Amino acid sequence: MNTKRLTLLLAAGSTAAIGGAAFSLRTVDKSTSSLFATANTGVAYAQAPATASPEAIKLKANEIGRIPIIMYHSVDEKGGKYDKRGLNIPGTAFRKHLDMMVKAGWYPMNARDIYIPEKLQAVPAGMTPVVLTFDDARGSQFWMKPDGSIAPNCILGILESYHKKYGEKWPRAGTFFALPKSSYNPTPFWQAGLEAKKCQWLVANGYELSNHSFAHKNMAPMNAAQVREAVWGCVRDIRKLAPNATMDTFCVPYGSYPKDKSTWGVILNDPQGQYKNLVAFKAWGDESFAPGDKRFNPKEVDRIGVDPGYFEHVFARLEKAGKLYVSDGNPSTMTVPKSWQDFVSPNRPGKLPVVFYGQAATPKAKAKTKPATAAKKKTAATVAKTMKHP
Numbered sequence: 133m134n135t136k137r138l139t140l141l142l143a144a145g146s147t148a149a150i151g152g153a154a155f156s157l158r159t160v161d162k163s164t165s166s167l168f169a170t171a172n173t174g175v176a177y178a179q180a181p182a183t184a185s186p187e188a189i190k191l192k193a194n195e196i197g198r199i200p201i202i203m204y205h206s207v208d209e210k211g212g213k214y215d216k217r218g219l220n221i222p223g224t225a226f227r228k229h230l231d232m233m234v235k236a237g238w239y240p241m242n243a244r245d246i247y248i249p250e251k252l253q254a255v256p257a258g259m260t261p262v263v264l265t266f267d268d269a270r271g272s273q274f275w276m277k278p279d280g281s282i283a284p285n286c287i288l289g290i291l292e293s294y295h296k297k298y299g300e301k302w303p304r305a306g307t308f309f310a311l312p313k314s315s316y317n318p319t320p321f322w323q324a325g326l327e328a329k330k331c332q333w334l335v336a337n338g339y340e341l342s343n344h345s346f347a348h349k350n351m352a353p354m355n356a357a358q359v360r361e362a363v364w365g366c367v368r369d370i371r372k373l374a375p376n377a378t379m380d381t382f383c384v385p386y387g388s389y390p391k392d393k394s395t396w397g398v399i400l401n402d403p404q405g406q407y408k409n410l411v412a413f414k415a416w417g418d419e420s421f422a423p424g425d426k427r428f429n430p431k432e433v434d435r436i437g438v439d440p441g442y443f444e445h446v447f448a449r450l451e452k453a454g455k456l457y458v459s460d461g462n463p464s465t466m467t468v469p470k471s472w473q474d475f476v477s478p479n480r481p482g483k484l485p486v487v488f489y490g491q492a493a494t495p496k497a498k499a500k501t502k503p504a505t506a507a508k509k510k511t512a513a514t515v516a517k518t519m520k521h522p
């Protein structure tokens with residue numbers, strides 16, 4: 133967040149802009165349901181008020197701005213043997229990322245909540261949604277001590293400590309892409325006998341437990357039936373451990389999609405009706421498109437890797453460019469800078485009315501809002517090199 137935004141947030145105070153019971157997601161869901169009943173009837177944005185509210189303009193709200201979705205695997209595993217691809221990073225690096233996010237007014241959400249309009253619209257004014265994802269159900273993500281408490285230095289222990297410290301500014305959120313069993317995780321989160329307890333704890337405490345396939349097999353050579361089994365097998369077996377797991381977002385193993393593109397639809401929708409995924413996630417990309425941006429593609433949603441220095445690089449670039457999603461704090465409208473109006477999706481979830489402000493984009497500025505293709509090429513090359521990662 134730029135300084136102006138931060139100052140405004142601080143000036144607005146913790147109850148009005150950031151914290152307080154009014155912004156507990158659950159409370160907002162209930163209180164906004166009537167607003168959504170109206171908004172969801174498909175009001176065209178031309179009918180919305182012509183300009184955004186002065187508050188939203190001051191906050192530089194942009195509700196089709198980019199949403200960072202970060203891909204983590206483990207912290208402090210292997211006795212400090214860290215991975216240059218970011219698959220195992222020091223706990224200190226993870227904490228540093230969280231500190232940067234908190235300071236900048238980033239607001240953690242479960243992956244699925246980004247694609248549910250009521251949840252995304254409940255992001256407090258001036259804040260930027262961020263999704264932290266954790267792949268492979270590794271031990272350092274969730275370690276239980278013999279007394280049943282959460283080890284303070286595993287990923288979940290660290291997230292819990294941030295929630296305790298920052299409260300509503302840092303709600304409990306994070307998406308754990310689990311596998312029932314693979315060569316990388318003999319059992320989810322590695323402590324045999326505790327897997328059901330851990331999976332249920334996550335679901336009961338507001339975290340997202342979701343789908344990373346049945347056995348982490350490379351999907352490139354799969355046909356439709358095999359794709360279906362890879363997706364369904366995970367839903368089926370993780371629900372045996374945690375019956376209430378939502379299991380409706382999917383993370384493609386190795387970021388390696390089936391070569392036969394006609395099977396990609398099966399990742400999102402089961403022809404036999406047993407599962408439905410809101411989105412499928414890639415690996416080693418850049419910031420993702422918001423669901424209200426017409427370039428958003430639910431079959432291929434980018435995630436940012438954490439090879440050393442990369443998160444810091446993307447963070448600085450996004451904050452500087454002012455490309456991030458920033459909430460206007462109003463659940464019934466989407467506020468968008470005029471320079472972004474060409475990107476507003478007519479099929480945006482919830483079909484909320486859009487209000488604009490500022491100047492229309494000049495051709496030069498329009499060119500600037502394209503994704504960072506150079507960085508994309510670099511990360512695509514990294515993916516090719518690292519196909520063997522778990």
Ligand SMILES: [Zn+2]
Pocket residue numbers: 267268344348385386521522
């Ligand atoms: Zn994986």
